[in-house]
Amino acid sequence: MSPGGGTVTLLTGAVLLRLALTGTYQRYVRVGMGPVLVVAGVVLVALGLVVVARALRTGGTSAGAEADPDDDGDTGDAHSHDDHDRGHTPAVGWLLLAPIAALLLVAPPTLGSYGVDRAAAVDVRAGASDLPPLDPATGPVPLSLTELSQRALDHDGDTLEGVTVQLTGFVADETAPFRLARYQIACCAVDAAPVVVRIDGTVGDPPRRDAWVTVTGTFSSVGDDDIPTVVATTVTEIPTPDDPYE
């Protein structure tokens, strides 16, 4: 074992911990994954420390009890002789530095409008459950785009009658009338599926594409493509929320 291999493990664990503790992980995986990432991170950091410590103690030339002259970086005791024959070069482990570098340096953003017309849209009907009446008395009612779509498709949007709703998402078009979108994720950004709402009634162009906004307005109708339209009264730009997916 070389200290290099252990360092990669250590760094991987540290990056996972950092993602979990800063909350940045919510850009990539679903919210509940935080504790799991912490556990994985702690295990990796501990393992990396053990490996580095042992490698430094033994001068990095032998793997524990087995003094193996052709120890190749991160091969365990179990496979010392013919790793290269298996297409098994552990050198492939260095590739882990790619996501580590990406995360340490730039942390890729949350998914934006690029995928809205590429990914399969959410079938909002699939998850629809009981839709209790909304209480408009206390001001605009915050709704997820999914719930708004479900209510809009249910009995021609009866439960939205006379209610001012407040929606949060990102702008998916350059010009008005624009679409407001937000992704649903089941597990991670790989399976993200967009939910889209048309926003009408705005004057001038929307804030730049991919800007996050909060829109208040009222539901008007559902288009042929099952996408509801909301007539906006206000459109306010906001910073990217911590929990960007629905």
Added chain:
Amino acid sequence: MATVAAVRAGTTPVEPAPERSRTLSRPGAGSGLVGVTLVVLVAAGGRPLLDDLLDRPAVANWATVFVALVVQAMPFLVLGVAVSAAVAAFVPPGVLPRLLPRRPALAVPVAATAGLVLPGCECGSVPIAGRLVDQGTPAPAALAFLLAAPAINPVVLVATAVAFPDDPQVVVARFLASFLAAIVVGLVWSRRTRRSGDDGIDRAAPAEGAGSRWEVLTATAQHDLLHAGGFLVVGAVVAATLQTVVPRDVVDAVADAGPLAFVALAALAVLMAVCSEADAFVAASLTQFSLTSRLVFMVVGPMVDVKLVALQAGTFGRSFALRFAPLTLLVATGSSAVVGWWLL
């Protein structure tokens, strides 16, 4: 072992390549640390460049999907590696194979059933299956476990039930089709092994004179982690690229194309490389497709996909993966078509 070694000697007559890879992949005491430091420094220097790149929506989309795939798979990989390392350290070689019936016709279904108890996704099952083989488990049984575990464990079945609230028969169909496919592939592999006397797996030398259990545990975990993690990165690059590049119109067009939809969703499962705990939600969202073609997606995905093939190639050898993946793809598609026709 002797046969395998002989076969290998036959296929690689000259030995200069190992020498080369040995020097390449052998950072001495200090060079590993130097290497890591160098990469970090270069990346830090290139940061403005990276920032510029991420301003392009397509690149940002690619990077997010790539990182998400790695981050989401990592805990499962750690779990799989931990189980694999614990087996290496604490289970004496030969014990696990003895737990299985001797006859392949029985051992394969038993091993596939054992897949019920490993919660996780496909990334975790590859190192475990590799360990089973290293411990002397016959390849067909280990492979049946490899294919069944990520597809039929309780977590995945519950996720499937949640994703298809109106079609509970999808859960049953998924279980049956995956179980069937795992067993058929195992039995086919066992026949093939008996005929040719070679199970196609490129084995590492067995552990000899290893240190204390603690040392074996950490060394194995370290090795399996970097190894599987590296191939995971390769697979994530491919999957992220395809997700970013293939246009939606292409997907919509094939959804209406009858039997072609089966093939299309099998291909999509291979290329998207979604984790088996999430693929039911993806399948549920592919409303343009019939239930049976979506079943194909959920049965093929945990068994064959780009990152998985990369992982398998790394663990069992490239030539193994080249034969195993097409066979599995064929059987998985076939079994879900049959089960789907029957149940859905």
